[in-house]
């Protein structure tokens with residue numbers, strides 16, 4: 001049997017006062033399972049660590065147990081000591097007799113009893129610990145970007161440098177939703193002035209390879225090593241290799257056809273904001289059969305159907321309204337809104353400027369557009385329930401942004417998910433907002449939710465930050481050591497582990513009818529090991545044997 | 557000349573933490589400077605965070621521990637930046653660290669030194685809702701897990717020979733001899749992540765803050781709900797009663813300030829959820845002007861609160877007055893005119909403002925304070941300032957949710973890692989240059 005050392009930390013008075021360490025030492029010694037027991041006032045201190053290292057070496061311990069504080073606080077500290085003295089860092093067990101005993105059990109007798117059980121369990125468990133290897137793999141720093149809107153363009157420009165190539169696949173032309181915009185809020189600059197130089201930079205960058213009019217057929221592989229298959233319009237297939245994948249597939253303007261109350265597609269003079277911009281505000285005003293003397297801009301079109309507020313359409317409505325006023329001073333413009341969504345430091349001012357240009361604002365609860373010989377009638381209910389009516393020549397429907405319909409297909413390909421609206425789901429909505437559950441797959445721009453150009457650009461840069469900091473050319477990727485494996489002999493190929501793995505680390509090897517764990521993707525959560533009905537999936541540091549022995553000892 | 561790859565991050569809130577961890581991951585050496593004795597910023601004031609009502613400390617503490625263990629990151633608490641010279645790739649920065657009087661190496665955070673300290677003052681972290689000693693930890697769980705002595709109120713600063721805390725410490729962690737220190741570092745880039753503070757609501761007499769007993773501001777309410785706070789998570793009025801009704805007031809100071817603070821519609825709705833979770837049968841009224849819950853998660857969050865029973869009232873011209881122990885809310889409802897509601901407590905959502913000292917820092921760094929004192933960035937490069945090599949992230953650039961703060965911090969990291977090599981086309985129209 002391996003030579004095991006036990007170390008008892010007093011943690012000043014914290015443990016020493018609350019637990020009878022003399023008794024603990026005496027009883028463990030009686031058990032006869034450890035080769036030596038030592039105490040220290042504070043093992044985590046510089047002095048304590050030195051003492052620990054010297055003691056392990058001097059006594060020739062092959063494994064050790066240290067009874068001290070929470071692994072959250074000092075597992076790393078003691079793993080380092082283990083490494084320093086030449087032991088595999090898995091060859092020890094930290095028992096938390098501070099938070100779980102000293103600080104929570106007021107009665108000293110009971111606290112001591114509880115600590116004894118925990119320590120015995122650890123002494124038993126540590127005998128079954130296996131040395132695990134810290135593996136590293138070479139990584140491919142190249143980036144594969146899907147979608148050539150502003151999000152994709154920015155990711156490409158911000159990641160393509162010496163030592164790193166970027167492949168960008170766009171199903172149509174570059175530019176996304178911005179290519180058909182006139183002016184961009186809030187700066188009110190022509191979208192082309194903004195987009196043009198960026199597309200030029202993209203085309204002129206030797207590190208960027210563009211694949212326009214291409215379909216993404218398949219993406220296989222994992223973080224550090226993805227392989228993508230593209231198909232050109234002519235049916236030619238292209239294979240690409242990259243270390244990370246960025247989904248920048250954007251969104252689309254909501255189509256209000258299905259909402260009867262707006263008369264869209266039926267009534268002349270009812271346009272969506274998107275359409276107005278595509279045709280050009282000025283053109284519409286001058287080319288319509290009769291002069292446009294009055295316009296109603298209706299907010300929140302599709303908001304209830306979509307289930308969320310799209311954030312950009314309030315400001316976009318104002319952008320259109322003020323352009324109308326600027327181009328035709330005699331045209332009355334009324335904005336019918338529900339709530340004004342003007343978040344952040346710039347938009348209240350934009351609203352005030354719009355008002356100053358003579359745009360009127362009125363709140364509505366519900367609205368209906370009908371047509372007649374003399375023009376359009378907008379009937380709406382005001383807050384409080386009273387009805388009101390506007391006779392106008394033109395109606396602009398300010399629609400929100402709907403998710404890109406091709407998202408679910410891509411999500412499937414990359415083992416990530418889309419939410420009920422069809423946007424890609426983040427790894428963590430707050431802490432990891434541009435990462436996904438598949439390591440190395442990132443999301444940026446309207447592919448992850450509605451937003452304006454500025455939002456899109458920050459997210460694209462964030463994605464670049466994640467890519468640049470995780471896949472450094474020449475640096476090898478360190479893998480998780482405490483992972484799971486599937487025994488070829490025991491696995492019946494039922495696929496249970498594949499369903500429970502949140503990281504897409506388990507797959508079925510069809511030819512051998514067994515499940516396999518990809519060590520690069522496995523984060524060692526243990527889901528597969530606990531779900532596997534045949535005991536084939538096993539966590540390397542939480543084996544059934546280790547757990548069984550540990551728990552049995554505690555319950556004795 | 558070779559570029560210096562080290563990075564200075566100023567401010568150790570969520571933005572500073574995220575940026576530092578990513579930079580370290582890319583192999584960069586990071587100096588993370590924080591003026592408080594603890595780090596984590598404002599997030600650690602919250603018990604739970606929208607939109608998923610997750611436990612805030614459970615989210616942040618692992619990141620903090622990771623940072624404390626990270627050998628590439630040097631966290632300097634109680635430290636201010638006093639001078640910045642040089643240029644992108646080669647900045648020389650002077651730092652001034654105030655003495656903690658407690659050794660971060662020896663102290664284990666046992667707290668034995670608090671009790672004997674004879675001094676008692678308001679705990680700023682708890683918004684004055686409870687007291688602390690001259691030797692103190694901002695709150696239970698604050699990191700680094702070691703107290704600091706506040707020499708502004710320690711008896712020794714008044715010439716007395718008190719050694720009560722030192723006598724109580726079993727680990728020889730306290731040293732009154734510790735001196736303030738200055739040091740000079742060299743870095744190639746700087747990320748400014750100095751965050752925000754809440755606007756002073758006593759400026760607006762109509763809300764009666766400071767006069768009407770049971771009017772609170774948002775951070776006070778966060779601390780009331782916090783399980784490590786003054787009431788251990790029990791929502792109570794200042795006189796210790798459990799409120800039967802609560803009024804939440806939106807947009808406090810928005811008109812005067814001239815901008816929407818972006819997160820208060822969401823966090824007030826979170827407060828409604830807090831109240832329903834903690835106080836059985838409580839009535840919650842939200843008085844709002846415009847409801848701003850943008851993005852894919854906002855509406856759902858609001859709908860959930862509505863289901864729990866929050867009453868949403870569109871209101872203008874809100875005025876508060878004392879009403880016995882409670883508060884009377886008078887407002888214009890836009891339909892029938894003036895109306896009133898009586899409640900046991902009121903919570904105000906003040907504007908999010910740039911942190912104190914932001915102006916001076918901007919001057920020192922040679923970057924521009926922009927609208928409302930938030931740092932100015934180029935229009936379509938939302939982390940770049942007018943000075944090459946200095947980037948901003950988090951709420952000092954404008955009010956934001958945690959999600960947006962993390963996104964911007966990661967974006968700032970990209971800018972640093974790109975260095976001066978950032979593409980040139982993107983700089984074409986650059987409003988911050990004018």
Ligand SMILES: Cc1cc2nc3c(=O)[nH]c(=O)nc-3n(C[C@H](O)[C@H](O)[C@H](O)COP(=O)(O)OP(=O)(O)OC[C@H]3O[C@@H](n4cnc5c(N)ncnc54)[C@H](O)[C@@H]3O)c2cc1C
Pocket residue numbers: 146147148149150151152169170171172173174175176177178181183184185186214215216248249250251252253273274277312316319401404406410444445446447451452453454456
């Ligand atoms: C009417 C309207 C007006 C607007 N006005 C403004 C404004 O004034 N100011 C402002 O800041 N913002 C404005 N916006 C918002 C702005 O357009 C978006 O924020 C921005 O375009 C989002 O960029 P993106 O790259 O995320 O998405 P997109 O622009 O949608 O680009 C996505 C790209 O991905 C491609 N793609 C999709 N699926 C695939 C696939 N499977 N494979 C390959 N490629 C794919 C698409 O073809 C597209 O080119 C407006 C939006 C609309 C609808």
Ligand SMILES: Cc1cc2nc3c(=O)[nH]c(=O)nc-3n(C[C@H](O)[C@H](O)[C@H](O)COP(=O)(O)OP(=O)(O)OC[C@H]3O[C@@H](n4cnc5c(N)ncnc54)[C@H](O)[C@@H]3O)c2cc1C
Pocket residue numbers: 430566567568569570571572589590591592595596597598599602604605606607635636637749750751752753754774775778819823826911912913917949950951952956957958959961
């Ligand atoms: C009441 C309330 C509730 C909220 N709830 C939520 C929520 O539920 N969900 C959500 O997503 N968002 C919420 N938010 C928003 C959230 O708090 C912010 O997005 C986030 O905390 C901002 O992080 P930050 O790092 O930018 O700033 P901060 O947290 O302010 O951190 C800045 C740090 O910089 C330090 N510092 C400042 N100046 C200097 C200087 N000169 N030198 C050195 N250091 C300095 C500060 O001490 C601080 O530690 C809420 C906000 C409020 C007001």
Ligand code: SF4
Pocket residue numbers: 299300301303308309310311312313314315338339340341398399400850
């Ligand atoms: S941004 Fe404005 S118009 Fe668009 S959905 Fe939100 S509230 Fe409605």
Ligand code: SF4
Pocket residue numbers: 483484500501502503504505506517521522523524525526527528529
């Ligand atoms: S341990 Fe977790 S991450 Fe690893 S394969 Fe099993 S389920 Fe997936």
Ligand code: SF4
Pocket residue numbers: 672673674675689690691705706709710711712718719720721722
């Ligand atoms: S010296 Fe005395 S007053 Fe000062 S912190 Fe210590 S106990 Fe408190």
Ligand code: SF4
Pocket residue numbers: 658662663664665666667668669670702703724725726727728729730
């Ligand atoms: S200074 Fe000493 S007594 Fe105070 S918390 Fe630290 S170790 Fe404990």
Ligand code: SF4
Pocket residue numbers: 343806807808810815816817818819820821822846847848905
């Ligand atoms: S977020 Fe809501 S409460 Fe805050 S200022 Fe904006 S509209 Fe008002």
